[in-house]
Amino acid sequence: MKRLFCLLLLAITTIIALESCAFKNNDSVAQVDSHEHNFNEWITTLESSCTTDGKKERTCQCGEKEIAKIEATGHVFSEWTTIVEPTCTSSGKKERTCQCGEKDFCIISAEHTLIDNVCSTCSIEASKGLLFSLNENQDSYSISGIGSCDSSTIIIPSSYNGLPVTCIADSAFAYCDKISSVSFGGNVTKIGNKAFYKCYTLTRIFISNETTEIGNSAFEGCTKLSNVTIPDGVTRIGSLAFYGCIYLSDISIPNSVTRLGDYAFGYCSKLTSATLGNGVEAIEDKTFYKCSRLETVTLNENITYIGTEAFFDCSKLTNINFSNAIKSINSYAFYNCYNLEKVLLHEGLTFIGKYAFYNCEKLTKITIPDSVYTLGDNAFQDCGELKTVVLGRKLKEIGYKTFYSCSNLVEITIPSSITSIGYEAFYECRRLANVYYTGNKTEWKKITILGYNSNLTNATINYNCISEDHAE
């Protein structure tokens, strides 16, 4: 391995560095004295595109060059075009295109076009007998209950007493065991808290394209709900909104959603795929808690935060792609995701919470970026297939049981920034053979290594190693 030469390499580079430093010192002193750089105009050497940065440079007559980045421009999309018209009962689709060819899609929710509470397309009439309550502002109504309506297919009227019906009131249909499907009559903007809480018979819901808000626990415990389209326009999905919807198989969050509450899709045990639109910047605590069949999650490029237990027990999850924006992966975030094979962490990440990747036993390699300041206790405990670990250069501590029982761990790169290693951090790491330490022997001896770490201290410590290039 090339690392075997690291001592020699370091020796050579030190000599070169010493020599060139000496040379440079004299030289630069002379230069600073002689003139301040007088750069010509910036010249673009690499054009930026929608998604990639470009480069520019400028030169002084002395030969000094400055190179700078030109930020990627981001996509500029055309107006939306409808490519599939929605019908009363099936969703449509619209698309927009950037000049680079990138396409963006969005779903149009199926919806009746109610005029005087009769659909102008299919002639169906809005449900009768529902309860209404006048909203506070007195210019619209909410549906407040099932009333005497005996149909299992509910079509929410668009108006009542000449005023629009804009809201499904809190708990309006809670525990209602008569309804199987609900369509919204075009004016509903808000679904209240617990609006359909534990409607065990509800199988389908057609949310209006006008809807902006889905309240807390709105569909919690709707155990037969299998098909939900969240239209573009919804900005908030409340806490526990779809908690325990055990029949839900896939979900697509449109770009318009900026807040996705905690537990929003917790215990959706049949959910296999989830796609997150660009508006969401944080996966809140427990958002996908115990989604035990979740295989695919498409995170967007703006996600900065993964909450506590966000993917707890998502044991079918095989990979997760973080963007460059990610800053924080909180405690227990991927706890027991034992099929997670690949995790690529980017520079910019600063925090990894305790138990974050506990028992992710398919992980084979992990590289902690230099930007990470905190790596929580037990973070990689019981990652049984983990062979190679590279720790970032800002890390000061390896906490309690961080790599406990990583029984296949063979090599680890430890930066000289480390000052302490916690109890049992490397307990039961019996295969640990090589430690690549970026500091020297004296520095290594200064590290406080707490008990039960003999697998670490008995490994071969290679000093003065150069930390691997973190790019993959």
Ligand SMILES: [Zn+2]
């Ligand atoms: Zn110059």
Ligand SMILES: [Zn+2]
């Ligand atoms: Zn583009």
Ligand SMILES: [Zn+2]
């Ligand atoms: Zn219709």
